[in-house]
Amino acid sequence: MLDWNALPAHVNADPEFRLSARLWDATMRLDVGASSHALRFEDGELTDISPSTPDAACDLFISAPEADWRELLAEFPRPFYQDLSGAAIFHDVRLPQDMTSYAAYYPALRRLIQLMSALSRKEAA
Numbered sequence: 001m002l003d004w005n006a007l008p009a010h011v012n013a014d015p016e017f018r019l020s021a022r023l024w025d026a027t028m029r030l031d032v033g034a035s036s037h038a039l040r041f042e043d044g045e046l047t048d049i050s051p052s053t054p055d056a057a058c059d060l061f062i063s064a065p066e067a068d069w070r071e072l073l074a075e076f077p078r079p080f081y082q083d084l085s086g087a088a089i090f091h092d093v094r095l096p097q098d099m100t101s102y103a104a105y106y107p108a109l110r111r112l113i114q115l116m117s118a119l120s121r122k123e124a125a
Contacts, residue, residue, distance in 0.1 A: 001069065002120050004037055008046045010119050017115060018044055021108035029056055031063035031094075044108070060101040062109075063094040073117040084109060 011017055021044035028039045031054050038052040054063070062084065064072070068091055071081040080086035084106075087093035096102065102109060 001032065001066065001073070002116060003123055004049050006119060006123075007049060007116065011046045011112065011115050014111065014115055017108060017111045020111055021045075021105060024105050024108060026059040026105070027057075029054075029058040029061040029063075031061060032069050033064075033066035060096050061094070065092055068092050072113055073120050075117065075121055084113065 021041060024041050024044045026041050029052050030037050030039060036052040036054050038050050038056060038058060039046060040048040071078055072087060080090040084093065084095060088095045
């Protein structure tokens with residue numbers, strides 16, 4: 001679904017992401033079906049991606065079945081997959097209950113999903 005090795009360069013080269021993620025230091029876990037990855041951000045730069053587990057400690061997470069990730073990463077997402085909040089309310093996407101773990105960097109999370117979508121389409125072409 002996604003080339004995890006290509007993601008850091010793709011994300012870090014995006015000025016919109018870098019602006020919205022400035023000063024962000026966090027470890028985020030992405031659970032894609034049964035597969036989990038830890039993404040480390042330091043001062044808004046994606047510095048590391050490594051395999052993880054669904055119960056690994058992190059500052060925030062986005063967890064969803066593979067089918068929901070495919071919808072989130074679609075070029076033209078179906079209703080309520082266009083945004084993480086809508087997907088969490090109406091679909092099987094899980095976010096932390098405590099919004100303070102991601103509220104300040106929500107624009108960066110939205111841009112990250114857009115960049116992941118663009119990268120997955122680029123790889124499919």
